[in-house]
Amino acid sequence: MTFARILQVFKKEMIELRRDKWARFRLVIPPIIQILVFGYAATFEVFGVSTAVLDLDHTQESRDLVSRFVYSDRFQIVKIARNQQEIVDGIDDSDAAIAIVIHPGFAQLLRKGQTAPVQVIVDGTNSNTALIALGYMNEIAATFSRDYMTDHLQRTRDGPPLRGALVTLEQRPWYNSGLNSRWFFVPGVIGTLVLTMIVNLTSFAIVREREVGTLEQIMVTPIQPVEFILGKTFPFFLIGLGEVVLIAGVGTLWFGIPFVGNPLVLLLGTSLFLLSTLAIGLLISTLCMTQQQAFATNFFVVNPLFTLSGFSFPITSMPTVLQWLSYLNPLRYYLVIIRATFLKGVGLSVLWPDMLALAAIGSTLLAVSILRFRKSLD
Amino acid sequence: MSAPDKPKIRVAGLTKRFVGTTAVEGATFDIARGEIFGLVGPDGAGKTTVMRMLAGVMRPDAGSIEIDDVDVVADPEQAKLHLSYMPQRFGLYEDLTVDENIRFYADLFEVPRKLRDERTGPLLAASNMEAFRRRLAGQLSGGMKQKLGLICSLIHTPQVLLLDEPTTGVDPVSRRDFWRILYSLRESGVTILISTAYLDEAERCTRLALFHEGRLRYCDTPKRLKALMPGTLLAITSTAARDLHKALLGRDGVMSVMLVGDGVHAVVDDADRRVPELSAALDAGKIPHGELVRVTPSIEDLFVGLLKDEHAS
Structure with missing residues (x-):
C-alpha cells in the first residue's frame, strides 16, 4: 500500500468534485432546507386541535367546562353543534379532529356529587395527535373537577376554607428545561442527514465508476483495492465533517440549540459514525451495477436505519426483536452521542460505550465491504 | 514468420466457468514477442473473458498464463506492471482533461514525472491530439476517447498490450491513427493482443485465433487460415x-x-x-x-x- 497512490485517487476525486458545479449546491442547500424544515415543523407538541362542541346540558357547569377548552391554546373550537348528527358530520368531513359532547344531566350529577361523564369523540386517523390531545383533555377535565370540588366544599361547609387532599408534580426537566422538542430534533437531524448524504454520495460515486468503466480500468493498474477505496472515500469523509459543521451551525445560530459539550468529543463520534456510513455506501456499491439500483437499495437500507435509531420513535417502545436489531444500527449510537454532546455536555467517561460500539460496527462493516469490493471486481 | 525463440505469452488449458455456462474452455496458445495477435469470433465466444484473465483481473478456473516468466494467475500484481489492458469501454474520467487523465494513469503506475512528460508529447502527436490537451475527456469524440484511452494505457510503456475491441464505433480516421500507433509499437517490440469485430482489421494481424462458444477453434496466420478453407x-x-x-x-x-x-x-x-x-x-x-x-x-x-x-x- 503506498500513500502516493491513495493521494492520487484523492486528488483526482477532488478535481472531479470541484468541476461538478452541481455538487456545491447539492451539498449545501438541501441540508439547510432540511434542517429548517425539521427545525420548524418537527414537533410533538399539539396546538389548536380543531374541536367541535355539542352542549346538550345548557347549564352553568357545562358552559364552564366548554369555556376551559375555548381558552386553552391546545384546542380551537371550530363548531358549536346543535345535534349529534352535526358532530358525526364534523368528524367525518375532517372539519374537527375532536368532538366534545356534554349530555343532559351533566350538572345534575355533579351537584349530587356523582361522577358525570363527558363524551369525547376523537378522529383516530392520526393516532399520535389524538393521543396527545386526549392527554390535554384529561388535564382540563381533571382541573375542572378539582376546581369544582374545592368550590363545592367551600360553599357547602362552614368554617375555614378547606381544600381537597391533592398531589402535585413539581417538574424539573434537566438539559431541556422548556421540554422544547426542537432541541430534541435538530441535533438528531444532523445524524440522519449525514447518514443519508454520505451513504448516497459514496455508493453513487463508486457505482458510477463501475458504470462508466473506470473501475475496471483502474483495477488493471497496480493500484490495490484498499488504496482506491481510501483515496476515493476520504473526500466524502471530509464532506461528512463539513455537513456536521454546517447543520450544527444552523442549529445553534439560527434555532438557538445549545451546544454545551466538547466539540472534540463530537468530532470523534462523528468520525466513527462516518466510518460506518462510508462502509454502508461502499457495501451497497458492491451490490449494485447501476446508479438506479443503488438509489433503490439506499432507500431500503437508510429508511430502516432511520426508523430503528430512536430519532423520533422511542426504541424502548419497540418489540424486543427490533430493539435487538437497533443495537446493530450505527445511527442509534451516534444520536446518543450527538444529543449528549449538544444538550448534556457529557464527555467520553459517559459516552465511551457508544463510541466503542460505533468503532466496532464501523470497522466490521468496512472490512466486509472491502472484501466484498475485491470480490465484486471478478 | 521466423520461429520465435521463446513465446512472450504462453496460455495453456485456460478455462473459466460462470454459473451455468463455460465461458472459455481449455484455450491453449502462445504469442511471440512483437506479434499483433487477433482474437476473433462471434459475440459471446469468450474473447473478453480471455482478455480479462490475461490482464489478471479475472481468475481462471483452470489453466495457466505466463507472460515472460511471470505467472499471471499466481501473481497478477506483478504481471500488471508489464502489461496494459484496455477494456471495450476505456474508463476515462470525463470530468478530467486529457492531460489530467494521462497524469492520473501515469501516477497509478508510478511513472516519474519527467519520464511521463517525455512520453506524453509523442503519444499525443501520433494520435493527432495535441490540440486537445486541456479539453475535458467527456467532450471528446468517440474516436478521440479511444485514442486517449490508448495513450493512458501506453504511458507506462507496457511490453504487452491487451486491447478489447478498441476500434468499435470509432471513425475511420481515428482508426487509421490507431493502427499506425499499433504498428509502431510492434516495431518497438510490444506484443499486442487485440480482439476486433472488423474483419479488415483481422487481416492486419500477424496471427488470428478464432473463438467459438468458448473454444479456440483455429489459430494461424490469416493467409494460412484462408488456405485451410x-x-x-x-x-x-x-x-x-x-x-x-x-x-x-x-x-x-x-x-x-x-x-x-x-x-x-x-x-x-x-x-x-x-x-x-x-x-x-x-x-x-x-x-x-x-x-x-x-x-x-x-x-x-x-x-x-x-x-x-x-x-x-
Missing part, C-alpha cells in the same frame, strides 16, 4: 436470396451456403464442374440470379465456412 467460394447476387439459399443448400458439391447482403456466398468442391451445373439448375428452378463469380474468401467467409464444417462433423 477447402473448395472455392462463389458469390451469387440475387433478388431472391432466400430462395437461392434454399435451392443451393444440400446440392451435390455445395459445401456451404451463406446469406450475404445482396445474395449468397457458396462454397463448392470443384468450381469448373459446379458452376455450369448450378447455373443450369437455378435457371431451371426459375430463381433469379446473377453470374456465379469466383471470389477470394474474406475472413468472415472463412470463419463461417470453418465453423459450418465443424457443426457438420
